[in-house]
Amino acid sequence: MPAAPAPSGVPATRKVPAGTLYRGREGMWSWVAHRVTGVAIFFFLLVHVLDTSLVRVSPEAYNDVIGTYKNPIMGLGEAGLVAAIVFHAFNGIRIILVDFWAKGPKYQRVMLWVVMGLFAVTMAGFLPRHLMHVFGGE
Amino acid sequence: MTTIADPKAPRPPKPRPARLTTRGNTELYGWVFMRASGVILVVLIFGHLFVNLVAGEGISAIDFGFVAGKWASPFWQIWDLLMLWLAMIHGTNGVRTIINDYAERDGVRLALKASLYLAFVVVVVLGTLVIFTFDPCPAGSPADLLPSFCTTA
């Protein structure tokens, strides 16, 4: 759907600068979200490799540290990380389709709604089960 | 008789940008790698999350015995090794782009990238060593912390 060209004489109070198809719109916000989730996942990955490396120290050392993660606060953090990676993964596929599929640029906005839909379905499958493990006391 | 130009005559200098904007095709290869690794990472990471967080008892089942049980099989060793390397290269390259975008002062940019590359080397080397030197049944550990195959063998 091509955006209608900005009509001449738009009121000066318009928030979006005239003549842009990008700034302040879906394309920009999905890029911001992709960037923020990418960095968050990266820093989590550094910590995740370090704590998993404790299996090389001793079973007790690993179980002690993982044990400190088994509380509701960390459980919610894990849910947030899964949400971040699920969005980044689906939106990453969207970026690849925009770049390589001939009709990708035309459908980039539709594809963002598909990403949001797949995100909602995936999280609806994951969250109840995960929260049950976190709050259900084993 | 027509005279042809002396082949050694000075040529007009080629117009060049004032500053070379790229050295070779490295950035192109990085761009392609982000996309290729992304496709593979979807499979590796979704499989990882499903097996560790959703199947069976989910996250509450994760302990030494769980990890040892997985890494006793070369299948999960290779899976996790691939995931470690691809995610670390993809993530490090992505963060490098972000540093280049926002850190404008040369000193700050250099320091941030030096720490980034140091973190990359430490995490990739450590992770790789752990996957390959890991012993699922360390001698002298209480049997109830170990996977069941340590005692039945």
Ligand code: HEM
């Ligand atoms: C799950 C599968 C994944 C897919 C499909 C994916 C896809 C992508 C794509 C297509 C890009 C854009 C690159 C570009 O614009 O040139 C990207 C950027 C990025 N990714 Fe991923 N990625 C995945 C996993 C990860 C993981 C595990 C991490 C962290 C370790 C990560 C961190 C980043 C970062 C930091 C960026 C840079 C963002 C930016 O420049 O704005 N990604 N990803």
